[in-house]
Amino acid sequence: MYQGFYHFTEMPFSLTPNTDFFCALAPHNEALKVILSALSMSEGFIKVTGEVGTGKTLLCRKLINHLSDKFVACYLPNPYLTPDELRIAFANELGIDISNDVAAQGLHSAIETKLLALKKEGRQAVLIIDEAQSLSWDALEMLRLFSNLETEKSKLLQIVLFGQPELDANLSNPKVRQIRQRISFSYTLRTMTSAEVDYYIGHRLTTAGGSEQLIPKGLRAFIALVTRGTPRLVNIVCHKILLRAYGQGKSAASWQHTINAVFDTDDCKRRLVPRQSIVILSIAAVAVASALHLYGAPGL
Ligand SMILES: Nc1ncnc2c1ncn2[C@@H]1O[C@H](COP(=O)(O)OP(=O)(O)OP(=O)(O)O)[C@@H](O)[C@H]1O
Ligand SMILES: [Mg+2]
Incomplete structure (x- = not known):
């Protein structure tokens, strides 16, 4: 491979979203600023969409590295989960000890207790979901229930969704209008x-x-x-x-x-x-025109 030949210490164009290679471009910087300021205002629900390959997963990782100790990042990279699996994955990220036979309601209360305990310590959980366009309707409803967890004064949890443009299409469905209304900050990553x-x-x-x-x-x-x-x-x-x-x-x-x-x-x-075809067609047109001119075609 070319790594040694060109004296690279790492492969420069690896497809892995490695934060060491993060390039502070305007769209990624802006997105990060929007998310961090929304989190600092405890805005609850934040959404970042972008076309395939625009850097959403890299941004998720960058965000996790950027969060201060005030926040506890719970990262779900793969949301192909049933609502129960989603609850278990979230509880796991919060460090809750899960025994197999724990009932759904018991787990929900355990999550709420943990979030309240964090609140007392002056901290707040942030649930970060990548590939959110793949969340099922039931999983989205589960997120809505999580987002209802709050004290009289403030939210116990904030949620950041990263997804391809299909996420916007999914959220425009009337079935999930309650979630749509809760999204207070959105950002679209451009190329x-x-x-x-x-x-x-x-x-x-x-x-x-x-x-x-x-x-x-x-x-x-x-x-x-x-x-x-x-x-x-x-x-x-x-x-x-x-x-x-x-x-x-x-x-x-x-x-x-x-x-x-x-x-x-x-x-x-x-x-x-298509551009090449245009060039070829133009060359062909010029060639035909000159041939007609050379042989004295009528009208030229
Ligand atoms: N600002 C950036 N700086 C450095 N590398 C970047 C940046 N943005 C994207 N990349 C690189 O582009 C590639 C694609 O990024 P990433 O996997 O995060 O895209 P994605 O939006 O999550 O794609 P998908 O929709 O398929 O999940 C990765 O190799 C990533 O490291
Ligand atoms: Mg991705």
């Missing part, structure tokens, strides 16, 4: 601009201990175009570019490596093909 992709690629290369020049700036605007600024796609394409450059023993990537990498990535190729 990166061309300038941000440029910075992002440089940041990942140097964070991994390599040189900025490995993927020259001239190629980055093209990478931004074909990936539409989606971080995961940028990682996939850049990894393939470096593989090709390494395969030829080059000290930096070229247009040839980049175009080959893009054609090898379905989600990016689609973006390239």
Whole structure:
């Protein structure tokens, strides 16, 4: 592999959402600020949506690292759970000792007791759910019940949902309008601009201990175009570019490596093909027009 060849200490474009590689881009920074200020105001329910591969899971992890001791983070990365499983997973995260035969109602009370105990210590639990678009209706209803847990003065629990745009579609269903009304803060993660992709690629290369020049700036605007600024796609394409450059023993990537990498990535190729077709059609049109002109076609 190219890691040693290019003197990287880690693979620069790994798909794992590793917070060491977090790049403080405007959308991710803003989202983090919105969530942290909503939590500090005890706003209860917060939602962050974003297209596939825009950095939601990375943001979840970053948020957990950023929470002060005032908060107890309870992270559920996989919400394919029945309401009972959801309750058990939440109780587990709170550190409640769960025996197998504990009844649902007993567990609910145990959760409430634990949240009240935290409150007395001046702390508050934050339930962070990734992939929230996969929550069933019953699981969403369970969350609503959790969010009802409060003292006379304040909430005992805050909930942050991260999900793909389908989460918004699910929440627009009248069945869950009570939850929808409780969401006091929302943020939509956008994809990166061309300038941000440029910075992002440089940041990942140097964070991994390599040189900025490995993927020259001239190629980055093209990478931004074909990936539409989606971080995961940028990682996939850049990894393939470096593989090709390494395969030829080059000290930096070229247009040839980049175009080959893009054609090898379905989600990016689609973006390239129509444009290429336009170029080919234009060349063909010019060629036909000149041929007609040369042979003195009537009307030209
Ligand atoms: N701000 C950022 N800084 C560094 N890397 C990022 C950033 N945003 C996204 N990435 C990287 O992009 C890739 C995709 O991110 P992530 O897995 O968090 O996306 P996602 O929105 O959770 O996707 P999905 O909807 O499929 O769950 C990961 O490798 C992640 O590290
Ligand atoms: Mg994710």
